[in-house]
Amino acid sequence: MLQIIGLHAYYGMIHILQGVDLDVGEHEIVGLLGRNGVGRSTTCKAVMGLVAARGSINWRGRNIVGLRPDQIAHLGIGYVPEDRQVFPTLTARQNLELGLKRAGRFGRWRFADIYDLFPNLRDRQHVLAAQLSGGEQQMLTISRTLLGDPDLIIVDEPTEGLAPKLVARVGEVLREIARRGIAILLIEQKLTIALQISHRLYVMGHGRVVFTGTPAELAAEASVRRQWLEV
Ligand SMILES: Nc1ncnc2c1ncn2[C@@H]1O[C@H](COP(=O)(O)OP(=O)(O)O)[C@@H](O)[C@H]1O
Ligand SMILES: [Mg+2]
Incomplete structure (x- = not known):
């Protein structure tokens, strides 16, 4: 339902997103992981029309690049900053x-x-x-x-700063939301809930996607985790 192709974004002269490709299907929970500063939030903001971007962001077949945030929300994309x-x-x-x-x-x-x-x-x-x-x-x-009755929610680091018990609770709640037919793009830094609830995962590094796969595939890729996730 959401298909991002070759997304570029800048803050002033700094080239932040350098060709991001990412898909979220109907009813899917997709995790977007990466260390601080790699461009995960900028990707969210570009989808929501909050930062200018170049490339395609197709929502149900329509390119939404250039639409205002309220128009994008109205099309059914919810955002939890x-x-x-x-x-x-x-x-x-x-x-x-x-x-x-x-x-x-x-x-x-x-x-x-x-x-x-x-x-x-x-x-x-x-x-x-x-x-x-x-x-x-x-x-x-x-x-x-x-x-706001979205069909997709983009949730940016919902577990940041929460105690472990609450982190687990957020994971359960997101799963329940997905069970009701809402697709989720979950931004996280740690693997905890993302590995447990995502159907597919993307890992970002320096403004690009550096890994795509299932949680099991990421669990098996120690080198990806070491290079791009562990701190
Ligand atoms: N408003 C801004 N102005 C200038 N630089 C920014 C701004 N917001 C974020 N950045 C920079 O852009 C890069 C990507 O940030 P961000 O997308 O927030 O990363 P993440 O969410 O993965 O931690 C970082 O280097 C950050 O310092
Ligand atoms: Mg962020």
Whole structure:
């Protein structure tokens, strides 16, 4: 459904993405791995129209390069950025309502579905987002994105800074979201949940894809892990 071909992006004079090729199929969980600074977030932002890019980003056969972020979201691509953008002075519930507004209606997800997925948010719905823990803010951002009824979500480092128990929980939740028919492009640095839940993986190094394969194939490629992933 998403097909990125020969994607290039620059920050000023610096050539960040140097011909990225990447596909996500319907219902697929695809992991995009790499060390800090290799261009994973820039790839996400290019797909979402948040950084200028050259190349093709085909979404269901249509090239979306050059569209505005709101147009891209409206076509069914949801984005959970790495910096958990909750509205701190609104309650959790109000944050969720903002996600809903973007779609203007309920789609696959109603508040009850969200609260089933994240029981914590049901208990904490009237708490200001600023007072939620890092894990709860992450859940809130994912939920708000789901209420926009996307067919694909791009989730940028959702486990960053979370305790191991919460990391595992994020993995379970993403799997449950995928079970409901939503494709996922999961950005991670560590192998933990990406190896467990992804159908296919890409590894990026220096603005390029340096490995593509299944989790089992990556697990067998010690040299790829050593060169491009381990710190
Ligand atoms: N707004 C920006 N302006 C200039 N350089 C940036 C900006 N954002 C990221 N970079 C640089 O681009 C490179 C890729 O960054 P990024 O895509 O965020 O990497 P990753 O998400 O894989 O850690 C890094 O060298 C980073 O320092
Ligand atoms: Mg990043």
